[in-house]
Amino acid sequence: MTGNAIMDDALRLERRTRLPDALRVLVEEFPREIWESHPNFAGLVSFWLDRHGMFRQICDVLKSDAEAAMDAKLDARSHGARLARYGGLLVRELHGHHQIEDMHYFPVLAKADPKVSRGFEILDHDHHDLDGLLERFTEAANAVLQKDREIGPFREELLGFERFLDRHLVDEEELVVPVILKHGPGGLA
Template identity: 65%
Template sequence: MDDALDLDRRDGLPDALRVLLHEHPRATWPGHDNFAGLVAFWLDRHLMFRKLGKTLRTDAEAAVDGRLDLPQMQARLSRYGAMLVQQLHGHHQIEDMHYFPVLGQRDPRLSRGFEILDRDHHAMDALLERFTGAANAVLQGRDEPGRFHAEVSGFETLLLRHLEDEEDLIVPVLLKYGTEGLA
């Protein structure tokens, strides 16, 4: 596969994989008959990941700037960092084992997109490992919040890229073809 489509290199999916997005633009999603239920739930999960990433980044910024003391930052990092890692791993497992194979069959034009998203998940496993190492270093007092801030900022950037691309591919498929066989 083209290395330019790696998570850390791309700035979106190729137009050929956005064909259904053109039929179902984001602004129309909430009003679509197939939006309620699974699609809305899945997007809420993505919103949670975005909020957790932002919370961890802003907490690290506040600790670096002296607006949040280290014990408070550590408590929040322990809670929200663990939640992000655990929930993201589970979310990706469901997508890789169930959603992607089912959805990839619904529109063969998009199979390459599901391969890209699967590669993203493997790349994110390594990112999550680095994130966890940096978080544990702060939690155990072996490192300062500044290094974690750099790690979480980079992680958040790639997480946001992945979530947006995943939504641009998957939501239009679900809107067009429905959610049967996924719940």
């Protein structure tokens, strides 16, 4: 899979509100409400969803810290230390997570259920878009750390990043989890 594939503008991460219906057939068959009770949930799916939860929690921490710093409830030194720690963690972990998905999980899952393989191309393309957003996030965080930027504009950058990340995570979950529930985790571990 490649991030250079021709992408319909409506399917770009910045534009879509969800995956097209043709790619949601398995989430209709395996809705979120049944995921945890499915026999194929334990292990890989549970671990993978926990990683997504961690990304969301880190974004929440960064947002809360920025707001606390803006309200003078968190001093600049403490905010800087937390921003460096959690911001760095988010960037490193997302890059590693996406690399594993692009190089291993997505190709295996696309072969397991070819009728939704286009969805994995979209998610792969999202990762390339998220790379640019992560770069902007990193630049904004570094500007705060170097005291070249106020926290307010950084918070706005974070909110935009978080919105696109969540869109991607939801779409990824609604494609990946049903494929694994239906076909099992074979070839992924």
